[in-house]
Amino acid sequence: MDSVMPLRTTTAATATAATAAATVRPRFSFQLLANPRPRKPAFSLSVPTTIFTTHRARILPQFTPVRAQEDGSAVVSESTIPEGDALKIKEWEVARFQDEIAASQGIKIRRRPTTGPPLHYVGPFEFRMQNEGNTPINILEEIIWYKDKEVSQMKEKKPLLLLKKLLSGVPPTRDFLGALKESYSRTGLPALIAEVKKASPSRGVLREDFNPVEIAKAYERGGAACLSVLTDQKYFQGSFENLEAIRNAGVECPLLCKEFVIEAWQIYYARVKGADAILLIAAVLPNLDIQYMIKICKLLGLTALVEVHDEMEMDRVLGIDGVELIGINNRDLGTFKVDISNTKKLLEGERGERIREKGIIVVGESGLFTPADIGYVQDAGVKAVLVGESLVKQEDPAKGISGLFGKDISC
Numbered sequence: 001m002d003s004v005m006p007l008r009t010t011t012a013a014t015a016t017a018a019t020a021a022a023t024v025r026p027r028f029s030f031q032l033l034a035n036p037r038p039r040k041p042a043f044s045l046s047v048p049t050t051i052f053t054t055h056r057a058r059i060l061p062q063f064t065p066v067r068a069q070e071d072g073s074a075v076v077s078e079s080t081i082p083e084g085d086a087l088k089i090k091e092w093e094v095a096r097f098q099d100e101i102a103a104s105q106g107i108k109i110r111r112r113p114t115t116g117p118p119l120h121y122v123g124p125f126e127f128r129m130q131n132e133g134n135t136p137i138n139i140l141e142e143i144i145w146y147k148d149k150e151v152s153q154m155k156e157k158k159p160l161l162l163l164k165k166l167l168s169g170v171p172p173t174r175d176f177l178g179a180l181k182e183s184y185s186r187t188g189l190p191a192l193i194a195e196v197k198k199a200s201p202s203r204g205v206l207r208e209d210f211n212p213v214e215i216a217k218a219y220e221r222g223g224a225a226c227l228s229v230l231t232d233q234k235y236f237q238g239s240f241e242n243l244e245a246i247r248n249a250g251v252e253c254p255l256l257c258k259e260f261v262i263e264a265w266q267i268y269y270a271r272v273k274g275a276d277a278i279l280l281i282a283a284v285l286p287n288l289d290i291q292y293m294i295k296i297c298k299l300l301g302l303t304a305l306v307e308v309h310d311e312m313e314m315d316r317v318l319g320i321d322g323v324e325l326i327g328i329n330n331r332d333l334g335t336f337k338v339d340i341s342n343t344k345k346l347l348e349g350e351r352g353e354r355i356r357e358k359g360i361i362v363v364g365e366s367g368l369f370t371p372a373d374i375g376y377v378q379d380a381g382v383k384a385v386l387v388g389e390s391l392v393k394q395e396d397p398a399k400g401i402s403g404l405f406g407k408d409i410s411c
């Protein structure tokens, strides 16, 4: 099994994919076996005899010798497969395991398009691949597939080792969670995380004369407790330069890096660029990744805002240690449908109880336009709100904040 690990990078789910896969019940019996007698390349595949038989014609020229096992499966030595192809097979299998782990947690979003099996592959995955091909199921999946490529390129330019060196030169983080709590107890209203957002896939360009630093300063003047800065370029016309510029312009509000995080590397990068908090989306990240990324956030002094959209995601996140801040998104990131009653729905009954017991702060996100909307989500139990469109579209976003809350919350 260990031979699988170095082939793919960084996420906890990857690092534990093969192990955790043991807990995901494959529909076919399938096992990657640690080779009892290490050789190079050192692994073998155990496949059910039925599958083996089906593939006999294809397999035999490549896979010899073949050993029958007591349980009826056949062990095929792969020592004759060229090393490069064997590595590709392993990589591909780990990616499939990752998809299966995610799917077992109700995650529909795949990290990258599912490609067909590599040359020489024989095994159960080819029998159970769904939606094979490269059409994303929705906009969120499209964003993630693009992000996967983008992050790979960024990592080549700025490897983790370099980011770690840069960390020693960055100023300490500001207390994002503390700022939210302080604002809530000062105003008695949900603390505001005001979003610096130029455009979005659902609404297109929200503001043509977009000056991120001016908007950030206006938000701070208007009484925002924290700011959220979109850093995704392709779909939101945001950037890490915006985040950095706001940080360097003397804005004191703690900053949330609003990104589509799929790898721990991005958390280090956000920290280097001036973030105090980062978004982790449960619709994209398996539980182990969230847990691992929260640990990294803590190590770097960042607050993790873990975002959920439905009951299943909320229940998953409530089972993860170390979660202090949960965002309930009223926008379905797949369909764009916005419904603020989602916040209420996810805070009702036992879930609300658990959240209060754990002392978790909840943020109501998206689709908030009026004092009535703010009152509604506050009654539902949120202590903070994340607002973009309704503020960024105002000529003076500071006045927009008073309009949104029905009063001046700046002092």
Ligand SMILES: O=C(O)c1ccccc1NCC(=O)[C@H](O)[C@H](O)COP(=O)(O)O
Binding pocket: 139, 140, 195, 197, 200, 201, 202, 203, 329, 331, 333, 336, 365, 366, 367, 368, 386, 387, 388, 389, 390
């Ligand atoms: O805003 C979108 O269209 C969108 C599409 C796909 C993924 C994420 C998206 N938005 C991120 C957000 O959740 C919002 O920017 C944030 O909650 C503020 O929402 P709003 O106040 O409605 O601008």
